[in-house]
Structure formats: structure tokens, C-alpha cells
Amino acid sequence: MxxxxxxxxxxxxxxxxxxxxxxxxxxxxxxxxxxxxxxxxxxxxxxxxxxxxxxxxxxxxxxxxxxxxxxxxxxxxxxxxxxxxxxxxxxxxxxxxxxxxxxxxxxxxxxxxxxxxxxxxxxxxxxxxxxxxxxxxxxxxxxxxxxxxxxxxxxxxxxxxxxxxxxxxxxxxxxxxxxxxxxYGPRQSARAVIPTIITQALSGRPGIKLGAAHTTRDFxxxxxxxxxxxxxxxxxxxxxxxxxxGSNFEISIAETVAVVAEVIGVPLDIFSEQARVRPADSEVERLWADNSKARVLLGWEPRYGGRAGFMRGIAETVDWFRDPKNVASYKSDRYNV
Incomplete structure (x- = not known):
């Protein structure tokens, strides 16, 4: 239709x-x-x-x-x-x-x-x-x-x-x-975790400041x-x-940092910053989508699914963030609420 x-x-x-x-x-x-x-x-x-x-x-x-x-x-x-x-x-x-x-x-x-x-x-x-x-x-x-x-x-x-x-x-x-x-992807605000990781990684400063790194997400x-x-x-x-x-692929924030490090080609250490940590009972610990309804009802499925698809998406996102004109308004040295 x-x-x-x-x-x-x-x-x-x-x-x-x-x-x-x-x-x-x-x-x-x-x-x-x-x-x-x-x-x-x-x-x-x-x-x-x-x-x-x-x-x-x-x-x-x-x-x-x-x-x-x-x-x-x-x-x-x-x-x-x-x-x-x-x-x-x-x-x-x-x-x-x-x-x-x-x-x-x-x-x-x-x-x-x-x-x-x-x-x-x-x-x-x-x-x-x-x-x-x-x-x-x-x-x-x-x-x-x-x-x-x-x-x-x-x-x-x-x-x-x-x-x-x-x-x-x-x-x-x-x-x-x-x-x-x-x-995630090009143009996302640095208040989200993947742009936060990428912009810090590309800034040349040692270490990535994050909140909880053990939580999992379906990116x-x-x-x-x-x-x-x-x-x-x-x-x-x-x-x-x-x-x-959703992608039906679960990955932790710490593993996501490792993927970004692999794509960029530099080692990245994680440092927890208290200002970035949600209140304990407010933190969503685990997200992993069942996308079978979308597949059956809509005929939709992710093209960037699984670990290989995630790495491809991260690589395309990193390429976008490498362009100085794209990130001119980002403030990677500050925590974006």
C-alpha cells in the first residue's frame, strides 16, 4: 500500500x-x-x-x-x-x-x-x-x-x-x-553514549569518561x-x-568502547565519572529487542544487525565524526546532560 x-x-x-x-x-x-x-x-x-x-x-x-x-x-x-x-x-x-x-x-x-x-x-x-x-x-x-x-x-x-x-x-x-x-549514527547528540565515546576517542585525550559501563543495550x-x-x-x-x-543484538557499553577502539585503531581505557551515573534504581541494566513482530508484520529486518553489522555502523559513524565541520558544535570536553 x-x-x-x-x-x-x-x-x-x-x-x-x-x-x-x-x-x-x-x-x-x-x-x-x-x-x-x-x-x-x-x-x-x-x-x-x-x-x-x-x-x-x-x-x-x-x-x-x-x-x-x-x-x-x-x-x-x-x-x-x-x-x-x-x-x-x-x-x-x-x-x-x-x-x-x-x-x-x-x-x-x-x-x-x-x-x-x-x-x-x-x-x-x-x-x-x-x-x-x-x-x-x-x-x-x-x-x-x-x-x-x-x-x-x-x-x-x-x-x-x-x-x-x-x-x-x-x-x-x-x-x-x-x-x-x-x-546511533551520524548527527546524534553527544548526550548519547556512542557519540560520547567517539568524540572523546577522537579528541586525543587519554581515557573515556562514562557512567555505568556494565549495562547492555540493543543498538x-x-x-x-x-x-x-x-x-x-x-x-x-x-x-x-x-x-x-531493534537489532536483536545485545552488547555492553564496555564492549561498545572496545568496538570503537578497534575501528579507530587506538586503545581506550574507561573511567567512571560520578556525574554521568544514573541513580541506582533508575539505571536500565539490560535491553535486548525481540524484533520478530516487525519481521513478520512489516517485512522489516536490520541491515546492520549482529556484531559485524554493528562494527560497520560504528565505522560509518566514526567517519562522520572525523570531519571537523560535522563536529564543530560538539563539546567533547564537557558532559552533555
């Missing part, structure tokens, strides 16, 4: 890491794209400012605030499909400003759902996160795994997910929930995550469903 193409495809959070890659992928598909970015007085479009001109050919960029219903409803007019990625995602900052996460992640999602209902949008792809599962109680983690909010961020995303499902069940809103595990290269979003939008079977987008 494919993405409905009679009108615009809207991407909220288009100025961010995954959102900017998704915009580029949609343009390559020949879609009419409207990119919703966070309003700011600098007129910055975030990572879209760094995209080559051909990647943004015909893109209608709209600045606004996901917390403001009027601005999001106006942006959604004439749109058939909506990819909702706009959110606050940094876990450490959610300890400091939990109300902001409620306002942005839950109220912002409600704004999308209400506008979709009023405007008759054909499909909303809502973005979840593997953090809603908390520390794995069983592995690999299926979509039936219990939800456990171990941070204010996770709680806000659970609330947003449940609002999306509630609108589908109550009003028939055509919502599908994409639940990506830990995405997904950004191109796989984007392909997962597109597959969710394409499939009529995804409406009303929550679908893991």
Missing part, C-alpha cells in the same frame, strides 16, 4: 537526529514533506541546516512548538501521514525538569492526536522508546514485556504511548507505535531505524499496533 501520497507527509522533530534522516529518506522516495521544527530566534532548523540542498528539495519547513495545539494543527493541514518524533529525550535532564517532559512528550502527543482526529489524517506513526520497558525481566524483550518507568523521561513516554493507544481504541484514530531501541544504526519507521507507515497491518524496531 505504501505511505498515502495525496498530500504532505509531516515529520515532527525534523530538526533532530532521527527526524532529519527520516526527512531525507522521504525526499528520496519522492514524497512531499513538511518538516516541523522547534521555533527559535536564530531561525535554526537543527540538523536540517547541515543537509545537502538536494536532500531537502521541495521540503516545506515549518517552525512551531509541539506544546502549542494551534501551531501543530496548522502544520498538519493537508497532511495524510504524520511521523511524530518531536520529544525531549535526554534522561539526565528529565531528573531536573520533569514537568517539561510531561508538557512536551505527553501534551505534545495529545495535540498531534487531536489534530489528526479533527483533520482526518490517514495515519500517525508515533515514536516510543525501549526505555519504557525498564530493565529487562526477560530477553529478548517482546512488545508484551511489562512497562516500567525508571526515569521521568520513561514515564512521559509511557504516558504518550498510552494516549496514542487510547485515541485509537476510543476514536478509531489510525495510530501505529514504532518503538525503536537505542539508535540500531539510524538507517535501520528510519527503514523501520517507513515500514510501519507503509503497512496497513500496523494500525493499533506497537512494534519494536
Amino acid at each position: 505504501g505511505i498515502v501520497s495525496d498530500g504532505f507527509v509531516l515529520v515532527t522533530g525534523a530538526d533532530g537526529f532521527i527526524g532529519s534522516h527520516l526527512v531525507e529518506a522521504l525526499v528520496k522516495r519522492g514524497k512531499a514533506v513538511r518538516a516541523f521544527v522547534q521555533y527559535n530566534s536564530f531561525n535554526s532548523w537543527g540538523w536540517l541546516d547541515h543537509a545537502p540542498p538536494e536532500a531537502l528539495r521541495g521540503v516545506d519547513v515549518v517552525a512551531g512548538d509541539i506544546r502549542d495545539f494551534a501551531s501543530i494543527r496548522a502544520a498538519m493541514k493537508g497532511c495524510d501521514t504524520v511521523f511524530h518524533l518531536a520529544a525531549l529525550i535526554a534522561i539526565p535532564y528529565s531528573y531536573q525538569a520533569p514537568q517539561t517532559y510531561i508538557d512536551t512528550n505527553i501534551t505534545g502527543t495529545l495535540n498531534i492526536l487531536q489534530a489528526a482526529r479533527e483533520l482526518g489524517v490517514s495515519k500517525v506513526v508515533h515514536t516510543s522508546t525501549s526505555e519504557v520497558y525498564g530493565t529487562a525481566r526477560f530477553v529478548p524483550i517482546t512488545e508484551e514485556h511489562p512497562l516500567c518507568a525508571q526515569s521521568p523521561y520513561a514515564a512521559s513516554k509511557i504516558g504518550a504511548d498510552q494516549m496514542a493507544l487510547a485515541c485509537h481504541l476510543s476514536f478509531g484514530t489510525p495510530v501505529a507505535i514504532a518503538r525503536p531501541f537505542n539508535t 540500531n544504526y539510524v538507517q535501520d531505524t528510519v527503514a523501520g519507521f517507513l515500514a510501519v507507515a507503509d503497512s496497513p497491518n500496523s494500525i493499533g499496533q506497537t512494534i519494536n524496531i
Whole structure:
């Protein structure tokens, strides 16, 4: 069936890491794209400012605030499909400003759902996160795994997910929930662990400062995550469903440092820095995705799966971070909350 193409495809959070890659992928598909970015007085479009001109050919960029219903409803007019990625995602900052996460992640999602209902949008792809599962109680983690909010961020995303499902069940809103595990790749903020490792490693300073290194994650290269979003939008079977987008490959943070060291070709020691350590009960110890539902329902599977795929994705990410113009705004010498 494919993405409905009679009108615009809207991407909220288009100025961010995954959102900017998704915009580029949609343009390559020949879609009419409207990119919703966070309003700011600098007129910055975030990572879209760094995209080559051909990647943004015909893109209608709209600045606004996901917390403001009027601005999001106006942006959604004439749109058939909506990819909702706009959110606050940094876990450490959610300890400091939990109300902001409620306002942005839950109220912002409600704004999308209400506008979709009023405007008759054909499909909303809502973005979840593997953090809603908390520390794995069983592995690999299926979509039936219990939800456990171990941070204010996770709680806000659970609330947003449940609002999306509630609108589908109550009003028939055509919502599908994409639940990506830990995405990495070019353009990711240094508040995430892989850019933190790479930028420190490339800086030439001895040692890598991290929080907990024993925890495990299911990392997904950004191109796989984007392909997962597109597959969710394409499939009529995804409406009303929550679908893991994960690699089904588990690796510890310490092992991830070793992979980066192997790719770069330098030995890397790990030093624990207390400021980077989450509160003990808030740390998600283990994440490992079961992606069988995505394979069966969507026909999606990761191209960067397994250890070999992970090394390939890390190599491509390192190559991007080696370019001085790409990392000009990064501050590798500081801890990014």
C-alpha cells in the first residue's frame, strides 16, 4: 500500500537526529514533506541546516512548538501521514525538569492526536522508546514485556504511548507505535553514549569518561531505524499496533568502547565519572529487542544487525565524526546532560 501520497507527509522533530534522516529518506522516495521544527530566534532548523540542498528539495519547513495545539494543527493541514518524533529525550535532564517532559512528550502527543482526529489524517506513526520497558525481566524483550518507568523521561513516554493507544481504541484514530531501541549514527547528540565515546576517542585525550559501563543495550544504526519507521507507515497491518524496531543484538557499553577502539585503531581505557551515573534504581541494566513482530508484520529486518553489522555502523559513524565541520558544535570536553 505504501505511505498515502495525496498530500504532505509531516515529520515532527525534523530538526533532530532521527527526524532529519527520516526527512531525507522521504525526499528520496519522492514524497512531499513538511518538516516541523522547534521555533527559535536564530531561525535554526537543527540538523536540517547541515543537509545537502538536494536532500531537502521541495521540503516545506515549518517552525512551531509541539506544546502549542494551534501551531501543530496548522502544520498538519493537508497532511495524510504524520511521523511524530518531536520529544525531549535526554534522561539526565528529565531528573531536573520533569514537568517539561510531561508538557512536551505527553501534551505534545495529545495535540498531534487531536489534530489528526479533527483533520482526518490517514495515519500517525508515533515514536516510543525501549526505555519504557525498564530493565529487562526477560530477553529478548517482546512488545508484551511489562512497562516500567525508571526515569521521568520513561514515564512521559509511557504516558504518550498510552494516549496514542487510547485515541485509537476510543476514536478509531489510525495510530501505529514504532518503538525503536537505542539508535546511533551520524548527527546524534553527544548526550548519547556512542557519540560520547567517539568524540572523546577522537579528541586525543587519554581515557573515556562514562557512567555505568556494565549495562547492555540493543543498538540500531539510524538507517535501520528510519527503514523501520517507513515500514510501519507503509503497512496497513500496523494500525493499533506497537512494534519494536531493534537489532536483536545485545552488547555492553564496555564492549561498545572496545568496538570503537578497534575501528579507530587506538586503545581506550574507561573511567567512571560520578556525574554521568544514573541513580541506582533508575539505571536500565539490560535491553535486548525481540524484533520478530516487525519481521513478520512489516517485512522489516536490520541491515546492520549482529556484531559485524554493528562494527560497520560504528565505522560509518566514526567517519562522520572525523570531519571537523560535522563536529564543530560538539563539546567533547564537557558532559552533555
